[in-house]
Amino acid sequence: MLLAAASSAVLAAAQNAPALAQSATQTAAPDEPVYRLGQINATAQAAGGTPVGGSVLSSEDIARFNRERLDRALDLLPGVSIATTRGPRNERYVTVRGYDRFQVPLYLDGVQLYLPADNRFDLGRFLTGDLAEIQVAKGYASVLDGPGGLGGSINLVSRKPTRELEGELRTGINLDATGAFSGYLTSASAGTKQERFYVQGGIAKVEQNFFRLSDDYKPTANENGGRREGSDSRDWRVNAKFGITPNDTDEYSFNVLKQNGSKGAPLHTYDPASSQTMRYWKWPEWAVQNLSFNSRTQLGEKSYVKTRLFHSTFDNKLESYDDRRYVRQSTSRAFTSIYDDRAYGGGVELGTDLIPRNTLKGAVHVRRDEHEEFQTLYAPRFREPNQKSVEDTYSVALENTFHATGAVDVVTGASYDWRDLRKAQDWDGTNTGRFVNYPTKDMDAFNWQGAVLWRHSATGETHASVSSRTRFPTLFERFSSRFGGAVSNPGLKPERAINYEIGASEQVFGNTRLEGAVFVNDLTDAIQPVNILYNGQSVTQNRNVGSGFDRGFELSARTLLSEWLEIGGNYTLLVRTLDAAGTPEPKPTGTPTHKLFAYADLQPVEALHVVPSLEVSSTRWTSNSAQTAYYRTGAYALANLKVSYEIVKGVEAEAVVRNITDRNYQLMDGYPEEGRSFYLGARYQF
Numbered sequence: 001m002l003l004a005a006a007s008s009a010v011l012a013a014a015q016n017a018p019a020l021a022q023s024a025t026q027t028a029a030p031d032e033p034v035y036r037l038g039q040i041n042a043t044a045q046a047a048g049g050t051p052v053g054g055s056v057l058s059s060e061d062i063a064r065f066n067r068e069r070l071d072r073a074l075d076l077l078p079g080v081s082i083a084t085t086r087g088p089r090n091e092r093y094v095t096v097r098g099y100d101r102f103q104v105p106l107y108l109d110g111v112q113l114y115l116p117a118d119n120r121f122d123l124g125r126f127l128t129g130d131l132a133e134i135q136v137a138k139g140y141a142s143v144l145d146g147p148g149g150l151g152g153s154i155n156l157v158s159r160k161p162t163r164e165l166e167g168e169l170r171t172g173i174n175l176d177a178t179g180a181f182s183g184y185l186t187s188a189s190a191g192t193k194q195e196r197f198y199v200q201g202g203i204a205k206v207e208q209n210f211f212r213l214s215d216d217y218k219p220t221a222n223e224n225g226g227r228r229e230g231s232d233s234r235d236w237r238v239n240a241k242f243g244i245t246p247n248d249t250d251e252y253s254f255n256v257l258k259q260n261g262s263k264g265a266p267l268h269t270y271d272p273a274s275s276q277t278m279r280y281w282k283w284p285e286w287a288v289q290n291l292s293f294n295s296r297t298q299l300g301e302k303s304y305v306k307t308r309l310f311h312s313t314f315d316n317k318l319e320s321y322d323d324r325r326y327v328r329q330s331t332s333r334a335f336t337s338i339y340d341d342r343a344y345g346g347g348v349e350l351g352t353d354l355i356p357r358n359t360l361k362g363a364v365h366v367r368r369d370e371h372e373e374f375q376t377l378y379a380p381r382f383r384e385p386n387q388k389s390v391e392d393t394y395s396v397a398l399e400n401t402f403h404a405t406g407a408v409d410v411v412t413g414a415s416y417d418w419r420d421l422r423k424a425q426d427w428d429g430t431n432t433g434r435f436v437n438y439p440t441k442d443m444d445a446f447n448w449q450g451a452v453l454w455r456h457s458a459t460g461e462t463h464a465s466v467s468s469r470t471r472f473p474t475l476f477e478r479f480s481s482r483f484g485g486a487v488s489n490p491g492l493k494p495e496r497a498i499n500y501e502i503g504a505s506e507q508v509f510g511n512t513r514l515e516g517a518v519f520v521n522d523l524t525d526a527i528q529p530v531n532i533l534y535n536g537q538s539v540t541q542n543r544n545v546g547s548g549f550d551r552g553f554e555l556s557a558r559t560l561l562s563e564w565l566e567i568g569g570n571y572t573l574l575v576r577t578l579d580a581a582g583t584p585e586p587k588p589t590g591t592p593t594h595k596l597f598a599y600a601d602l603q604p605v606e607a608l609h610v611v612p613s614l615e616v617s618s619t620r621w622t623s624n625s626a627q628t629a630y631y632r633t634g635a636y637a638l639a640n641l642k643v644s645y646e647i648v649k650g651v652e653a654e655a656v657v658r659n660i661t662d663r664n665y666q667l668m669d670g671y672p673e674e675g676r677s678f679y680l681g682a683r684y685q686f
Contacts, residue, residue: 038109041142070126078570088281092124099151116369118476139499143415161191172681176212214664214675235261249298268670285317303352418444445470460506512559523548546580569598594618636665
């Protein structure tokens with residue numbers, strides 16, 4: 001259970017025969033509870049993948065630190081920082097070495113989850129209980145995985161059964177600092193692995209009625225303290241997987257996932273009431289459904305083909321109210337907005353070892369995204385006609401690994417991505433309005449990358465990489481009017497970044513493992529809003545006028561001091577420079593310069609685990625709601641404690657205290673985070 005700067009799979013690769021590090025013929029270990037068909041080439045994998053630094057967060061570590069939501073789980077990793085959006089959207093996301101959610105694509109079992117309108121996924125909605133691992137590529141994401149990996153990638157990999165019958169039941173309750181019930185968690189999963197097929201299924205539900213602010217929070221007219229208004233959320237998730245394994249090398253799998261949720265939206269704590277009237281929002285529906293087919297077929301002794309087909313839907317309902325009691329919709333600021341999105345497509349990957357000392361891989365990706373929306377307005381009451389946008393995205397990629405020696409691999413890759421905008425519609429006005437058909441400007445981009453991996457010992461590796469990748473702008477960035485405050489720019493170009501990294505890992509002093517990386521990111525053509533005059537009004541327009549230069553390093557360590565004591569953690573230094581237009585000059589918001597996570601796992605008796613942990617973050621840039629002033633939020637340190645006890649084999653009771661010192665802190669201006677809280681739960685595995 002290693003929280004490290006480079007994937008623990010790098011060590012696995014180093015311990016296997018060197019020639020297998022990029023072999024097209026190697027298969028996964030049969031007792032591995034990870035759905036290998038759902039992995040992407042994000043990190044160095046023993047079964048084949050890009051031999052470059054990244055992180056893999058295991059299900060054991062997710063459970064060890066009770067991170068039931070994706071944003072909180074990812075915050076355990078070096079180079080990854082938790083963040084939140086301003087205003088009524090109440091969304092959680094993470095940055096990866098300074099790159100945001102637009103620049104780091106999200107995958108589920110290798111299928112990219114993409115919202116064609118704005119791609120603003122709320123990572124706080126995604127549950128982690130049914131995941132086997134989370135793959136995170138940082139800076140270098142293989143071109144074989146498809147378009148968009150400008151700053152890396154995040155892939156959620158589900159479980160795969162390894163025994164004839166296995167499963168897990170988990171339940172627990174959350175309490176606030178006063179002991180009041182604030183929510184609950186429950187999940188169940190079961191699976192079976194037979195000689196030539198397997199079945200896996202699961203269900204999970206997490207409900208939060210509220211969270212309680214720290215007692216050190218100073219009440220304001222908008223928030224009187226105690227239970228945070230608008231902090232409620234509810235999420236449930238079901239999934240099923242059926243796989244066929246006709247022989248030792250081939251596998252074919254059908255997968256279904258459906259997730260649904262709803263949430264409120266806290267108000268800014270001190271903005272005047274007059275500026276809050278556009279922020280009485282809530283989401284009664286947020287639903288994602290994903291159907292996919294994954295396969296791997298061996299072709300002779302030295303080649304393979306992988307296929308992936310998918311159909312995804314996203315349904316979203318946003319309601320805006322006139323008052324903070326969320327009961328009246330009668331003025332011009334009230335509306336109900338409906339999104340109905342669909343995506344379908346697939347990809348094929350071919351790999352071969354037929355060329356001596358080379359593993360050659362090629363991939364083709366095709367997807368169509370369809371976005372449909374309308375609003376119901378209330379003053380005057382009017383339902384807009386449905387507006388539709390359609391985009392097709394393609395990618396062709398080639399990657400070769402040259403096995404220079406038994407210990408050294410050299411990887412080179414290139415891809416060509418292009419996007420065809422078929423239709424982009426909007427509605428201008430109410431019942432006297434008209435359709436707006438935006439210009440359908442297409443775009444394309446060429447990407448390249450290279451890396452060297454040296455396995456200098458049975459337990460260590462050193463790597464260096466450079467990657468030049470692009471990211472296409474969303475429909476929102478090109479066409480959104482932002483309630484009349486912006487004008488469209490159909491000619492927006494893709495953003496581009498060149499990422500450099502040197503890293504190493506080694507097992508030293510017997511039970512101690514050290515890992516680290518130094519990185520530099522150079523971002524150009526960054527999309528930034530620019531103030532302009534349009535028809536006599538002051539508005540903004542997105543343009544490719546920004547650039548960024550980020551640099552830093554990551555260090556991770558874990559050691560067994562004795563049979564009953566393990567300690568570990570990671571540290572990240574991230575220095576960001578942003579060159580962008582605006583008055584005042586924009587700052588690189590949302591990321592701390594220093595970030596530390598440390599833990600200990602004490603096992604005084606076999607059945608008992610005591611796990612204290614510490615999260616430390618330095619100040620970070622934020623701005624007021626009007627973005628007329630930038631300042632730094634305060635640094636914070638959060639102490640946590642988990643105690644678990646195995647009552648009988650397979651049955652475990654656990655208790656958690658989060659933010660023990662009841663620290664009052666915020667990640668963004670005007671939105672304080674949760675104070676001290678408790679969790680009491682039980683877990684049964686069979």
